[in-house]
Amino acid sequence: MGFIDLNNVSFKYKDNQFIIKDVSLKLLKEDFTGVIGPNGGGKTTLGKLMAGILKASKGDVFIDGLNSQDLKLGAIGKRVGYLFQNPERQIFAPTVEEDLTFSLRIKGIEKQQILIKAQEMMELFQLKHLANQFPFTLSQGEKQRLALAGTLINDPSFLILDEPTTGLDIERKKQLTNILKKLQKKGVGMVFISHDDDFINNLSTRIIQLIGGEIVADKRK
Amino acid sequence: MLIRENKIDPRTKLTAVILISSLAVLIKDIALLLGIFSITFIIALGFGNNPLALFKKLKKLALLFMAIIIIQSSFSSGIPLLRIGSITLLTIDGFTKGILLAIRMCIIIISATIISTSSPREIVQGLIQWKIPYEIAFMVSIGIRFLPLFVDEIKDTVNAIQLRGIELDKIPIGKRMKIYSYVLMPVVATTLMKSKRLSIAMESKGFGIYPRRSSFKRLKLSKVDYLLMAAFLVGAFTIVTVYLG
Ligand SMILES: Nc1ncnc2c1ncn2[C@@H]1O[C@H](COP(=O)(O)OP(=O)(O)OP(=O)(O)O)[C@@H](O)[C@H]1O
Numbered sequence: 460m461g462f463i464d465l466n467n468v469s470f471k472y473k474d475n476q477f478i479i480k481d482v483s484l485k486l487l488k489e490d491f492t493g494v495i496g497p498n499g500g501g502k503t504t505l506g507k508l509m510a511g512i513l514k515a516s517k518g519d520v521f522i523d524g525l526n527s528q529d530l531k532l533g534a535i536g537k538r539v540g541y542l543f544q545n546p547e548r549q550i551f552a553p554t555v556e557e558d559l560t561f562s563l564r565i566k567g568i569e570k571q572q573i574l575i576k577a578q579e580m581m582e583l584f585q586l587k588h589l590a591n592q593f594p595f596t597l598s599q600g601e602k603q604r605l606a607l608a609g610t611l612i613n614d615p616s617f618l619i620l621d622e623p624t625t626g627l628d629i630e631r632k633k634q635l636t637n638i639l640k641k642l643q644k645k646g647v648g649m650v651f652i653s654h655d656d657d658f659i660n661n662l663s664t665r666i667i668q669l670i671g672g673e674i675v676a677d678k679r680k
Numbered sequence: 681m682l683i684r685e686n687k688i689d690p691r692t693k694l695t696a697v698i699l700i701s702s703l704a705v706l707i708k709d710i711a712l713l714l715g716i717f718s719i720t721f722i723i724a725l726g727f728g729n730n731p732l733a734l735f736k737k738l739k740k741l742a743l744l745f746m747a748i749i750i751i752q753s754s755f756s757s758g759i760p761l762l763r764i765g766s767i768t769l770l771t772i773d774g775f776t777k778g779i780l781l782a783i784r785m786c787i788i789i790i791s792a793t794i795i796s797t798s799s800p801r802e803i804v805q806g807l808i809q810w811k812i813p814y815e816i817a818f819m820v821s822i823g824i825r826f827l828p829l830f831v832d833e834i835k836d837t838v839n840a841i842q843l844r845g846i847e848l849d850k851i852p853i854g855k856r857m858k859i860y861s862y863v864l865m866p867v868v869a870t871t872l873m874k875s876k877r878l879s880i881a882m883e884s885k886g887f888g889i890y891p892r893r894s895s896f897k898r899l900k901l902s903k904v905d906y907l908l909m910a911a912f913l914v915g916a917f918t919i920v921t922v923y924l925g
């Protein structure tokens with residue numbers, strides 16, 4: 460059994476046609492799984508199904524052995540970190556620092572510990588100089604880094620990243636690659652959806668190609 | 681009486697919506713309001729709305745209505761209907777007022793769905809031909825188009841917050857208020873930025889340069905439209921007469 464299992468999953472939005480068609484997958488923590496495919500192929504939809512944000516219309520999704528149908532998003536968030544394709548979707552607070560730390564504060568984690576973690580994340584993603592800025596006017600790449608930092612500060616044991624490199628310059632992309640490699644050494648499993656061939660080839664141990672809601676290729680390196 | 685939606689002129693639908701919502705605001709009689717509610721429902725069905733979707737919309741509002749009824753009760757000093765200790769929870773007066781308000785809101789919400797069966801483009805054209813300034817007509821259509829996106833955005837944000845490992849139902853009320861502010865923040869910020877982008881895009885395409893615009897597409901009222909409008913007017917008139925008499 461994988462960390463996330465999809466068994467004959469089909470999905471449609473409301474009454475439209477099926478966007479994901481009878482997909483079965485086992486995602487292992489040991490893998491760096493890249494998902495590629497053309498625009499509109501269903502990658503984002505598949506990623507949201509894996510994360511339990513969308514529930515399968517047919518078939519079952521198991522996250523850490525639990526059926527995603529029975530899992531509340533809050534419970535999923537404790538196991539899986541999800542980066543939305545649009546980083547603006549996951550920026551909430553009036554300052555960069557508060558955005559990083561609010562979830563920890565709500566969970567009642569000790570102040571001292573929160574401070575240390577926030578510093579660590581801002582260091583890692585070069586956000587220190589922006590700590591007191593209004594996050595919605597940050598540049599695209601800065602928003603992306605903030606969203607990533609906000610996801611990683613919760614120490615998820617599995618990550619699903621939808622287009623994590625959009626808006627990052629070459630240098631920042633290299634740094635992200637290194638950060639993700641470090642996380643993998645710590646045992647964090649990963650799925651990333653990307654159009655960025657270099658990034659995918661550099662990181663992935665398994666590549667899944669999705670066209671028209673169907674898996675047309677699934678290769679291990 | 682299922683009429684193919686695209687055949688009906690948006691102006692006919694607008695007439696229906698305006699009449700229905702005026703009636704809903706004007707009339708204070710529960711029986712009549714209930715009657716208007718069922719008529720509105722049937723008209724909405726006739727214009728091609730999905731009845732299940734309508735019911736779903738109303739179901740979500742049920743809680744809000746309960747709250748309205750209780751709040752109305754607590755502000756009115758009528759005969760108590762339900763009390764816990766010395767606190768009056770429901771009064772007959774408050775209950776009636778609350779119910780009235782709830783039915784009114786239902787009527788207005790359902791009547792609004794009638795117009796949503798026309799495309800925003802058609803609605804703008806209809807308004808223009810009613811001699812309403814293009815700018816205003818355009819804003820109305822943007823409002824209609826953005827409303828569902830706005831709702832989606834709020835849903836997405838609530839989802840994204842939970843994905844930070846926050847279990848909403850396990851959080852004490854005090855902290856929950858804080859979370860609502862985190863939902864509002866991105867929605868307001870992105871809406872403001874979106875409208876700014878939209879206005880720049882509109883200006884760069886020459887919106888508002890010419891005082892008069894010509895339109896390629898002209899709407900024409902058909903016989904069915906005239907008949908329907910007449911029926912709506914007569915219907916509304918009858919209801920008002922019954923109410924006043
Ligand atoms: N909320 C929605 N409601 C209805 N249809 C949707 C919705 N979201 C996506 N779709 C449709 O589902 C299909 C797959 O979309 P999806 O976003 O999963 O593609 P994608 O592979 O991620 O594309 P991209 O490379 O552009 O990000 C598209 O045809 C899209 O129009």
Ligand SMILES: [Mg+2]
Pocket residue numbers: 502503504544621
């Ligand atoms: Mg996508």
